[in-house]
Amino acid sequence: xxxxxxxxxxxxxxxxxxxxxxxxxxxxxxxxxxxxxxxxxxxxxxxxxxxxxxxxxxxxxxxxxxxxxxxxxxxxxxxxxxxxxxxxxxxxxxxxxxxxxxxxxxxxxxxxxxxxxxxxxxxxxxxxxxxxxxxxxxxxxxxxxxxxxxxxxxxxxxxxxxxxxxxxxxxxxxxxxxxxxxxxxxxxxxxxxxxxxxxxxxxxxxxxxxxxxxxxxxxxxxxxxxxxxxxxxxxxxxxxxxxx
Amino acid sequence: xxxxxxxxxxxxxxxxxxxxxxxxxxxxxxxxxxxxxxxxxxxxxxxxxxxxxxxxxxxxxxxxxxxxxxxxxxxxxxxxxxxxxxxxxxxxxxxxxxxxxxxxxxxxxxxxxxxxxxxxxxxxxxxxxxxxxxxxxxxxxxxxxxxxxxxxxxxxxxxxxxxxxxxxxxxxxxxxxxxxxxxxxxxxxxxxxxxxxxxxxxxxxxxxxxxxxxxxxxxxxxxxxxxxxxxxxxxxxxxxxxxxxxxxxxxxxxxxxxxxxxxxxxxxxxxxxxxxxxxxxxxxxxxxxxxxxxxxxxxxxxxxxxxxxxxxxxxxxxxxxxxxxxxxxxxxxxxxxxxxxxxxxxxxxxxxxxxxxxxxxxxxxxxxxxxxx
Amino acid sequence: xxxxxxxxxxxxxxxxxxxxxxxxxxxxxxxxxxxxxxxxxxxxxxxxxxxxxxxxxxxxxxxxxxxxxxxxxxxxxxxxxxxxxxxxxxxxxxxxxxxxxxxxxxxxxxxxxxxxxxxxxxxxxxxxxxxxxxxxxxxxxxxxxxxxxxxxxxxxxxxxxxxxxxxxxxxxxxxxxxxxxxxxxxxxxxxxxxxxxxxxxxxxxxxxxxxxxxxxxx
Numbered sequence: 001x002x003x004x005x006x007x008x009x010x011x012x013x014x015x016x017x018x019x020x021x022x023x024x025x026x027x028x029x030x031x032x033x034x035x036x037x038x039x040x041x042x043x044x045x046x047x048x049x050x051x052x053x054x055x056x057x058x059x060x061x062x063x064x065x066x067x068x069x070x071x072x073x074x075x076x077x078x079x080x081x082x083x084x085x086x087x088x089x090x091x092x093x094x095x096x097x098x099x100x101x102x103x104x105x106x107x108x109x110x111x112x113x114x115x116x117x118x119x120x121x122x123x124x125x126x127x128x129x130x131x132x133x134x135x136x137x138x139x140x141x142x143x144x145x146x147x148x149x150x151x152x153x154x155x156x157x158x159x160x161x162x163x164x165x166x167x168x169x170x171x172x173x174x175x176x177x178x179x180x181x182x183x184x185x186x187x188x189x190x191x192x193x194x195x196x197x198x199x200x201x202x203x204x205x206x207x208x209x210x211x212x213x214x215x216x217x218x219x220x221x222x223x224x225x226x227x228x229x230x231x232x233x234x235x236x237x238x239x240x241x242x243x244x
Numbered sequence: 245x246x247x248x249x250x251x252x253x254x255x256x257x258x259x260x261x262x263x264x265x266x267x268x269x270x271x272x273x274x275x276x277x278x279x280x281x282x283x284x285x286x287x288x289x290x291x292x293x294x295x296x297x298x299x300x301x302x303x304x305x306x307x308x309x310x311x312x313x314x315x316x317x318x319x320x321x322x323x324x325x326x327x328x329x330x331x332x333x334x335x336x337x338x339x340x341x342x343x344x345x346x347x348x349x350x351x352x353x354x355x356x357x358x359x360x361x362x363x364x365x366x367x368x369x370x371x372x373x374x375x376x377x378x379x380x381x382x383x384x385x386x387x388x389x390x391x392x393x394x395x396x397x398x399x400x401x402x403x404x405x406x407x408x409x410x411x412x413x414x415x416x417x418x419x420x421x422x423x424x425x426x427x428x429x430x431x432x433x434x435x436x437x438x439x440x441x442x443x444x445x446x447x448x449x450x451x452x453x454x455x456x457x458x459x460x461x462x463x464x465x466x467x468x469x470x471x472x473x474x475x476x477x478x479x480x481x482x483x484x485x486x487x488x489x490x491x492x493x494x495x496x497x498x499x500x501x502x503x504x505x506x507x508x509x510x511x512x513x514x515x516x517x518x519x520x521x522x523x524x525x526x527x528x529x530x531x532x533x534x535x536x537x538x539x540x541x542x543x544x545x546x547x548x549x550x551x552x553x554x555x556x557x558x559x560x561x562x563x564x565x566x567x568x569x570x571x572x573x574x575x576x577x578x579x580x581x582x583x584x585x586x587x588x589x590x591x592x593x594x595x596x597x598x599x600x601x602x603x604x605x606x607x608x609x610x611x612x613x614x615x616x617x
Numbered sequence: 618x619x620x621x622x623x624x625x626x627x628x629x630x631x632x633x634x635x636x637x638x639x640x641x642x643x644x645x646x647x648x649x650x651x652x653x654x655x656x657x658x659x660x661x662x663x664x665x666x667x668x669x670x671x672x673x674x675x676x677x678x679x680x681x682x683x684x685x686x687x688x689x690x691x692x693x694x695x696x697x698x699x700x701x702x703x704x705x706x707x708x709x710x711x712x713x714x715x716x717x718x719x720x721x722x723x724x725x726x727x728x729x730x731x732x733x734x735x736x737x738x739x740x741x742x743x744x745x746x747x748x749x750x751x752x753x754x755x756x757x758x759x760x761x762x763x764x765x766x767x768x769x770x771x772x773x774x775x776x777x778x779x780x781x782x783x784x785x786x787x788x789x790x791x792x793x794x795x796x797x798x799x800x801x802x803x804x805x806x807x808x809x810x811x812x813x814x815x816x817x818x819x820x821x822x823x824x825x826x827x828x829x830x831x832x833x834x835x
Contacts, residue, residue, distance in 0.1 A: 138331040
């Protein structure tokens with residue numbers, strides 16, 4: 001496929017870039033300086049991932065069931081209103097969310113996780129809801145006409161067909177989460193933001209890079225992993241990544 | 245057997261109650277196909293969907309094989325009825341095997357049993373199980389999907405099937421093919437089938453009985469021939485069309501109308517013998533058959549009159565030939581094409597079994613008016 | 618009450634920061650339109666180029682904004698612009714590329730082939746076709762991309778206060794560092810209201826741009 005070919009060129013280009021950057025970093029001594037932060041980086045990557053996984057995991061555990069509940073026909077009348085509110089919620093910038101979390105809950109990892117959870121929840125609920133609603137009505141009619149119980153209809157027909165969209169929501173959500181987690185440092189959460197913001201404050205570019213590079217790599221890795229997860233989990237018959 | 249007793253549906257809409265089905269009573273005998281026919285919004289689909297309670301009835305009762313279904317659990321009822329909707333309702337997330345075995349799995353069949361059943365059904369529609377079982381619907385052509393989706397409804401061998409315009413979305417050529425396949429299957433399976441259609445030709449082709457609906461009321465419920473020959477009222481007559489007599493041609497096979505004692509000659513007979521036979525029967529031509537009794541040509545009266553010798557030396561080619569199982573529409577089309585007033589009729593082995601004439605056809609079509617009218 | 622008093626006393630400053638915030642986002646998104654739309658149109662000519670460009674844009678948008686600032690500052694310091702407006706504007710410019718390029722590309726590609734055929738049939742050159750048929754039909758969808766970009770980047774610009782770009786993020790920054798709930802709440806609310814207002818305002822514009830008889834979802 002063309003896209004794969006394009007990707008191969010791109011990877012080649014990226015590798016070259018990384019190589020050149022690497023050579024430059026080595027020559028100029030930046031690499032050696034970066035490695036001084038080695039210990040901090042390790043510690044903070046783990047802490048950063050903890051924030052992301054706890055808040056993101058909670059968001060998935062709350063968001064998907066919430067999306068499912070909102071998509072039930074008995075709630076149809078309230079669901080649209082709820083989605084409108086969620087859409088407005090999604091518009092609120094993440095820094096503002098964290099600031100609001102701080103003004104209500106104070107500082108520390110708790111408020112940070114809460115703020116991240118709210119920022120992450122919205123796309124998951126929205127995608128779960130729209131994904132389930134997009135399952136064609138005739139499939140649902142065929143299923144209940146064949147004698148499926150509502151529970152069987154949900155597990156065997158609705159969720160498998162909506163899974164790709166739901167996972168896309170989780171992917172977006174976690175990308176936001178991993179990108180917002182550095183800001184959590186500002187309200188007392190432990191994350192790679194510590195290196196970035198301190199680096200900015202004391203005008204220390206290497207420290208900044210020591211935070212920024214792992215953050216960027218973390219975001220790209222998580223995005224890629226979730227893409228992979230969608231590739232594997234979503235049935236071949238409805239998986240846009242696996243069409244012939 | 246399906247019996248509907250005063251089945252009624254009243255929808256509450258913003259403009260007040262609307263009666264979609266008004267005291268529908270009818271009975272479909274076991275093993276028959278009943279087509280519910282009418283313009284859109286006439287209540288045919290509502291009536292169908294009340295049987296498996298996709299639409300709950302306002303009042304009235306449905307009996308299946310004599311049992312009052314209102315006492316049955318909705319889910320059990322639905323699992324005992326094959327249901328085919330207009331759109332291809334194959335689940336895109338499931339393989340063909342999983343799709344076919346949905347109802348058997350819901351019923352708790354063992355894997356060996358439903359797997360075997362899936363293969364068996366694929367064989368029935370001439371799709372190779374080893375190729376198709378593990379495929380997904382989007383890897384199949386439209387026609388293949390249609391077949392799968394009809395056999396899926398048959399998976400648990402339900403005695404009753406409900407079909408909502410099942411062939412409505414198929415192009416005309418493939419529709420004919422699928423209809424024929426379906427009729428062939430039905431000849432073996434003998435399901436009791438309710439079938440919604442808006443296409444009079446499809447109804448005439450498929451139905452043992454046709455129920456014509458208008459504005460929620462059952463206007464006429466009778467065999468296709470009766471509906472075409474004796475529409476109960478202006479509406480039915482208008483709906484079946486002004487060419488309804490021509491449509492009746494489809495309902496009759498050549499074998500039912502042919503003269504069963506055809507006249508013929510063989511190649512070694514003389515032309516004068518042929519002439520005698522023709523004059524005795526007042527025919528203007530006669531079929532020539534070979535030693536296997538297969539028609540190979542015809543001899544006209546003019547030729548027999550003007551020539552001497554054996555029939556085998558003076559015959560001309562056949563104008564056309566009718567199969568015993570051809571419907572009269574096909575036969576008449578052949579006659580018109582060949583500008584011929586009669587055709588020899590052959591059986592499946594190609595042997596002459598009768599002859600069919602334009603007069604015989606008009607006589608047959610007119611019989612119903614002479615006895616009933 | 619405290620917060621309200623603070624708000625009334627500092628109304629002038631709030632208005633000034635809001636305008637600064639809006640202006641920075643407008644300049645950056647404006648530049649993004651000028652670059653993104655032509656790129657989006659150009660890549661409709663070549664599938665492979667389209668795949669590569671869209672892939673790069675989607676990787677860029679995955680990079681967290683604060684990380685992007687962190688990566689840019691050392692580079693921009695070389696020309697003495699490490700902190701301030703420039704990195705903020707460049708970041709917004711980069712983030713806006715994906716929604717704008719993708720929407721332009723999709724919109725032009727989705728123009729009904731029958732319309733394209735008709736345009737060719739009445740003798741339009743490819744350029745005329747682009748100008749008179751494809752772009753007008755694509756404008757509402759491009760506008761939707763611009764709207765996404767603006768809303769997203771109002772948030773990014775708030776973070777940019779930490780690299781000295783100013784704007785409403787200044788309140789949040791000060792609120793956090795001085796543990797002053799008044800500034801914290803005012804900053805957070807102002808930036809949220811701005812984002813929501815921009816969302817609705819641009820939705821209105823998007824509808825205005827939609828030719829009558831053409832319905833576009835979203």
